[in-house]
Amino acid sequence: MNVLFICSRNQWRSPTAEQVFRRYPSLTVRSAGTRRNAKKTVSHDLLHWADVICVMEQQHKNRLIAEYRRIIERKPLHVLDIPDDYRYMDPELIALLEAVVPERLGINDH
Known part of the structure; x- marks a missing residue:
C-alpha cells in the first residue's frame, strides 16, 4: 500500500510519519507539505502514486x-488530528502516530 503523509511544511510531522512507517513491510511511504515553502511540496504525481x-x-x-479534488476524490483520506506541536522524531509524536495510523490503515504488521 502506498501511503502519503501530508502536513504543512513537510518539516516535522509528515517526515516523522514517513520514517516511522517505512519499517512496516506492507507499506511504501512518502511525505509532502501543502505550503509552497515545504521541503517537498504535494504534487499531482505524488497524489496519483498514493493509495x-x-x-x-x-x-x-x-x-x-x-x-x-479530481485526483483524490476516490482515495481514502484520513485526518489524523495531530497538531503542529512536535519536532522531527519527537517521541510523543511517534507514539501518537503509532497509536492512530495502523488502525486507520487497517494494518498491524510492524
Whole structure:
C-alpha cells in the first residue's frame, strides 16, 4: 500500500510519519507539505502514486480538496488530528502516530 503523509511544511510531522512507517513491510511511504515553502511540496504525481493519503489536520484536507479534488476524490483520506506541536522524531509524536495510523490503515504488521 502506498501511503502519503501530508502536513504543512513537510518539516516535522509528515517526515516523522514517513520514517516511522517505512519499517512496516506492507507499506511504501512518502511525505509532502501543502505550503509552497515545504521541503517537498504535494504534487499531482505524488497524489496519483498514493493509495491512501493521511493528513495531519483538517486544513490540509481542505487544501487538497480545493486544489486536487479530481485526483483524490476516490482515495481514502484520513485526518489524523495531530497538531503542529512536535519536532522531527519527537517521541510523543511517534507514539501518537503509532497509536492512530495502523488502525486507520487497517494494518498491524510492524
